[in-house]
Amino acid sequence: MTKDELISSEGLLRQLTSRFYERVLEAEMDEHLGYRKHDNAGDNSGNSRNGYTDKTVIMDDNSTTNIHVPRDRNSTFEPIIIPKHEKRSPLFNDQIISMYSYGMSCRDIQRHLQEVYGVNVS
Known part of the structure; x- marks a missing residue:
């Protein structure tokens, strides 16, 4: 690609x-x-x-x-x-980076996005 x-x-x-x-x-x-x-x-x-x-x-x-x-x-x-x-x-990527910088693990962020938006992300 x-x-x-x-x-x-x-x-x-x-x-x-x-x-x-x-x-x-x-x-x-x-x-x-x-x-x-x-x-x-x-x-x-x-x-x-x-x-x-x-x-x-x-x-x-x-x-x-x-x-x-x-x-x-x-x-x-x-x-x-x-x-x-x-x-x-909205600054969606900035929000994810912010969650990560506050100590949320990648799994926590994935779980949060699943719970709030019903979206699976890897």
Whole structure:
């Protein structure tokens, strides 16, 4: 793999970042609605998923990436990782480095991300 294939605007790193944010947003929506996507528990619940909105996010290096933000029918979903009306990505990597510098082990950080966002990271 070349450097361009890894860090270009369509490179692997940008794709992984987009997928990461989309998975976290889906996990946040699951938490908000109280059930997972395609689960029958959501039938006649009064609120359900209602497609996606495309959003362009400005990354730490001032490049951009596109993500799909899930919507709910009642418009009550408030994303945490990238809040509504925000264009900048939070300093996610800085937060992980900060947790590590405060003494959290890699396993503690992995467990924290799993508990908070429902995302497995290695």
